[in-house]
Amino acid sequence: MKFKTILFFGISLLLISCSMVKYTEQAKLTLKSSEKNKKELKKAAKYFHKIDQSDRLDALLFLYENMPSHSFVKIGLFDENEVEVTWNFSEFKDYDEAKTAMDSLEVEFGELHWKKKEKRIDHQTISSEFLIDNIDLAFKAWEEKPWSKKYDYTVFKEYILPYRGSNEPIESWRSWRGYFMDSYKDIPAQMFDQTDIIEAAQLINKDLTSWFKFNSKYYLHPTDQGLFEMLMSKEGRCEDITNLTIYALRANGIGATSDYTPHWANAGNNHAWNVIILPDGKATPIMGNDSDPSRYKLSSKAAKVYRKVFSEQKDNLAFKLMNNEKAPAWLSGKCYKDVTHEYTKVFDVNIALDCEIPDSTNYLYLCVFNSGEWKAIHWAKINNKAANFTDMGVDIAYLPMFYVDKKLFPAGYPFILTKNGDKKILNGNNLFEEEVVLHSVTKKNIDRSNKDGRTVFFEKGEKYELFYWEDGWESFGTQIATEKPLRFNKLPAKRLYWLVKENSNEEERIFTYDNNKQIWW
Structure with a gap:
């Protein structure tokens, strides 16, 4: 009897052990921090375990391992007293109308902030x-679409399986009325080669282009849109377009994500665009809803290009910061890869520090000038008063900076990283002997000018102020514009300059001055 009891309990324990989900260590940590939602996470795992679908269970655990790094943040508009202000964004047809309304609110309520x-x-x-x-439909597309069978599991789980494209609200875009799968179910019949991923993507993208449009007013929308809002609005900004394209492509078994530059290096703003991931892991850029694959070109210079992925990238800065150490927002993410080398010629840049390093500062940042201020684009660990930045885009002006108390401070001289990888330091000690003659505040205007070099692009009667860089922007004086170029004498030479119209939006570009010409950066 005793033997039978022991045997019974032994078999019972074996059966219980076999029936238990085996979580990875990282997945266990996710469960531990899931608070009241642990039951839901376990329920999904038990479902796939019970029906003996180990591949789907493994895919679920991949999501669990990386899920804590993904979220949606609901944002409101508040006044200086932290009272929320009603912002009826959908009422406005374009950016100018929305901006005018925002300005009116600030007149009424004072300075506003998100x-x-x-x-x-x-x-x-x-x-x-x-x-x-999400998992069932992702596998269904992967297994059934004729072009999807070339993908291996590694590409599948990173670029087809994930349920979000950025930080948008979570919505059931794979299954909602079968929208994307049903809309494109007849695509194979339209294809010359049903196994051609790019051809399938082109057909899907062509349809998206027919009904979803870019509208700059969404720069004043506080978050990325979810699918349901996009289906209603039928318009959005770059991040919305990339997410919509991701939904349509992933729902049809095409690996897709978005690449982005946090800050253009020779213009204001930032940009995001789609990439189609091929079976070998290589990426083909495309501006979802705008152009066909293989023809897309970046409109401005990128010092850095990053790729959004679902998995945490343990080499990212977020995993290296010490307790209470902060980083600029764009560089604090855990789920992105550096892919700059896929878009432009790159060189590593070594910075030797001659200045005192602030207390508790372990990292240095390279910055580009964007919309009137220097913005961090890459980071490097400081070792022996030096920092090495990897894969920096060329033909760009940079400034090394420290990040202290959530603000950036100069850590050296600005420089140009030339096309050959050389650093041209902008720290001249002499003055121009000749008169400095200026024709414009941006390169775009110069590009349109006459070849005689006498055309000017200033607003007559407006005041313009010239700055040069010396541990900060130093004013060299102001002039009122006429029909003639602006002329300055005894300007410090071999520096970085910035000519700004009074009360402008500070989108004027920085420049150097060589051979009697403004050289734009």
Whole structure:
């Protein structure tokens, strides 16, 4: 009897062990921090384990391992007293109208700012039903679409399986009325080669282009849109377009994500665009909803290009910062890869520091000039008063800076990284002997000018101020514009300059001055 009892318990323990989900260590950490949502996460895992679908369970655990780094933040508009102000964004037809309305609100309520109202971290809010549905439909597309069978599991789980494109609200875009799968079910019949991923993507993209449009007013939309909002608005900014394209492509078994530059190096703003991931892991750029694959070209210079991925990248700065150490927002993400070398010629840049390093500062940042200020584009660890920056885009002006108390401070002289990888330091000590003659505040205007070099692009009667860089922007004086070029004498030579119209939006570009010409950066 005793032997039978021991045997019974032994078999029972074996059966229980076999029936338990084996979580990876990282997935266990996700469960531990999922708070009240642990039941939902376990429910999804038990579902795939019970029906003996180990591939889908493995895919689920991949999502769990990386889920804590993904979220949606609900944002509101607040006044100086932290009282929320109603912002009816959908009422406006374009950016100018929305900006005018925003300015009117500031007249009424004082200076306004965006503020986080609620953060919905994925693993603490996502449902088991959503996860099961997302995984089943992702596998269905991968297994059934004729062009998808070339993908291996590694590419599948990073670029087809994930349920979000950026930081948008989570929505069931794979299954909602079968929208993307049903809309493009007849595509194979239209193709010359049903296994051609690029051809399939072109056909899907062509349809998206027919009904979803770019509208700059969405620069004043506080978050990326979800699918349902996009289906209603039928317009958005670059991030919305890339997400919509990701939904349509992934739903049809095409590996897709978005690449982005946080700050253009020779213009204002930033940009995001799609890439189609091929079976060998290589990427083909495309501006979703705008151009065909292989023909897309960046409109400005990129010092850095990063790729959004779902998995945490342990070499990123976020995993290296010490306790309480902060980084500029764009560089604090955990789920991006540096792919600059896929877009432009790159060189490593070594910076030797001659200045004192602020207390508790371990990292140096390279910055580009964007919309009137220097903005961090890459980081490097400081070792023995030096820092080495990897894969920097060329023919660009940079400034090394420290990040202290959430502000950037100069750590050296600005320089040009030339096309040959040389650093041209802008720290001249002499003055120009000849008169400096200026024709414009941007290169775009110069490009349109007459070849005689006498055409000017200033607003007559407006005041312009010339700055040169010396540990900060130093004013060299102001002039009122006429029909003639602006002329300055005894200007410090071999420096970086910035000519700004009074009360402008500070989109004027920086320049150097060589051979009697403005050289734009």
